[in-house]
Amino acid sequence: MRYIITTLILVTSIIRATAQINPLIENLYNEAKETGQLTAPYYEYENRIGGIGVEVLYGMFTTLYDDGPEPITQIRNGEVTAISETTSQLVRRNWKINRDYYNHVMDVLNQLGKTALDTDRWESHDGINDSVICRMTLSEVKDGNNVKPSEVVEYYHHPQKPTNGTQNRLACVSTGAFRYRKVVDTSNIATTRIDPDEFVSAARPMLEAGSTEHFDTVFKREEREDDAGFEAHATIYKIDNPTNEEPMILKLKEFVVNYMKAHNGSEFWFSYSPDMTIEEEAGGRYVHESLRFRSVSRQYSYQELRNIRYACIQAIKIKSHCYILLGTCEGNCNYFDETNWWNNANTTHHEGSSNQ
């Protein structure tokens, strides 16, 4: 009987924001990024829920059984076959990286646990197969009269042995994920709210100034449904040159972050995904990256959202073109996503829009 093994590492990673992240956590993220061994796309992600919040997500998927000296084989069509030497080396390399990273994360968790408010950790060790579930609360924040976790770290790593026989060293899968969430000062969440018009007024000059430099198309569109009390206004900017996309998105991100800092305690939801997974939608839309800001928390119920007016700034890349939307809306937090505004964005002239 041969013991077989396999390793394949896939790491998706998502990360951080401008709000201060625990330095140990930030290091973990940077190291995961720098290893460069990840075969799966990783993406960054910022999520601000009420107050300034940060979520760090990192996913790791590894086939892992053991790293014995026997040749690595796999089962195909019921037959055991060898894999190439190159693949074998890659598998063993990834296996080692995975082990090293697991050990490193555990060391960091031990260090964090010395001062963490709460730590719960379960571990299982079976030869080289280590499982762990760990959850920590690093700090708390006052929310009205309640105290709730502000920084939460979660990590799990769980190898699974192959169920179709031990010969298939490429079939076993291990999964791991690292998650860090930080939310600060939500005490004013119910009372302080960004003025949508003020936000749009502040953001517009930057985009208008950039229009001569970065954009070749700018058009406006308004919608109003008096019966439903619904109202939406937005300007969509199309970036003319792909080389201008990244600087412009970073500029917008910086603007949003600074604006939020100046309005601490406001409700908003902000996410930024530079390398998000390609998303194919019914209309043939491919979103490669996005920045979304809404001056309203997504924690509201649908009924509550019907009565809220909010500001919105979004940047998304559709079919290799990048568009920026700046506007206000009420009654539906997801309005700009759910309607066909984006699908029509590459049409300069359409009903309800005016070319500038």
Next chain:
Amino acid sequence: MKFTKTCILTCLILTAMTTSAQIERQMDGLYDYMRSLNIIHITAVKSGGSADGNQRACGTRHYSISMTAFDNDATDSPEAETVRQAYAHIRTQLDSINRQSRESYLRETHRNSNDSVFFIIVIPDKRASQKPVQLPANKTTSVAPASNYIRLRYADKEETIDGLPRRRLRLTLEMACVADTIGRDDKNNRR
């Protein structure tokens, strides 16, 4: 094929024996360390073993040691400091042992200057190489004590004693080990 199987099985048993013996030595070291501390409130129980005191020969060894100390009104007492140092030392040892364990659960809190730790480590035995432990995704209770385990409890809490704020420190270390299980199985296998 039969030869390969035998080799692998032998390797696994030897590995388990080596690990078990290593942990036993670490447990002995922890026990001796605790005994060497000159603490008034220490109680120690060491049970099992052979009549001549050869603990490694057969049977179950069970160590239970607890320490309690209070600080002075304003400063830490020497006893309290000893307990803190003992905890730090034992914790370092357990973190090391944990990597060789079969299963472990740690619950640790640091709130309002009150520290509390519960750490249980299930020591590997022969089963470890045959039956991997799978952690349930939503596990919320502690690891069930097995025959071989180390359990550490530590609390450093503020209390009001005789109307005065004092700190009470408690440290309990409990260790149980079925020392000769693996050896006995090994002999049976060889027959």
